[in-house]
Amino acid sequence: MRTGIVGLTRLHDRDATARAARAVAELTHADPDAGDSCVLWCEAVRVAVLEGRLDVESGLDLLPASRRDLWASRLSAAARGERDRGASNGWTVAALQDAWTAISSTPSHHLEPALHAAVRTGNDTDTVAAIAGALLGARWGASSVPAPWRELVHGIGRRRAADLERLAIQTAQFGEVPSASPLAP
Numbered sequence: 001m002r003t004g005i006v007g008l009t010r011l012h013d014r015d016a017t018a019r020a021a022r023a024v025a026e027l028t029h030a031d032p033d034a035g036d037s038c039v040l041w042c043e044a045v046r047v048a049v050l051e052g053r054l055d056v057e058s059g060l061d062l063l064p065a066s067r068r069d070l071w072a073s074r075l076s077a078a079a080r081g082e083r084d085r086g087a088s089n090g091w092t093v094a095a096l097q098d099a100w101t102a103i104s105s106t107p108s109h110h111l112e113p114a115l116h117a118a119v120r121t122g123n124d125t126d127t128v129a130a131i132a133g134a135l136l137g138a139r140w141g142a143s144s145v146p147a148p149w150r151e152l153v154h155g156i157g158r159r160r161a162a163d164l165e166r167l168a169i170q171t172a173q174f175g176e177v178p179s180a181s182p183l184a185p
Contacts, residue, residue, distance in 0.1 A: 001127060006042045017042050020042070040057075057075055060075075077097065078101045099131040099132040110136075114136055142165045
């Protein structure tokens with residue numbers, strides 16, 4: 001489920017986004033639920049970037065026809081804050097549902113309170129927060145991340161938040177960011 005970045009890699013080709021999301025999921029998970037959940041979330045990320053809206057149902061038509069009703073029901077339950085609490089959110093379906101519940105139950109769906117809600121789900125909270133954060137970041141942008149949080153970001157080779165922002169932009173632009181682009185660093 002930590003495939004949100006795939007939603008940036010093929011912004012103008014939703015079918016290619018879906019194929020890539022499923023291929024990445026299948027590297028480690030053979031269960032069709034894993035591929036389906038990644039397709040749905042990556043398409044939601046793509047839609048958030050291009051259309052500025054949160055819509056986890058936007059990718060239902062990208063799933064096998066025999067699985068669409070099942071997923072529509074799962075997403076609807078998540079929007080209502082309902083899911084089988086006996087299922088660990090380490091399972092891809094429950095993780096997606098918890099992430100969507102955290103986002104959809106937060107007024108205005110803003111990043112910080114929604115991430116706090118994601119963490120409060122318990123169990124596999126880092127995964128749920130990472131999933132929610134990918135979609136929220138796609139919708140609201142890096143500026144929605146509180147400055148104190150951005151200051152704590154660090155990575156390999158002394159990379160900081162600004163470096164990761166540039167990397168995300170380059171990912172979305174196939175590695176090329178024209179200097180005239182509003183996305184240019």
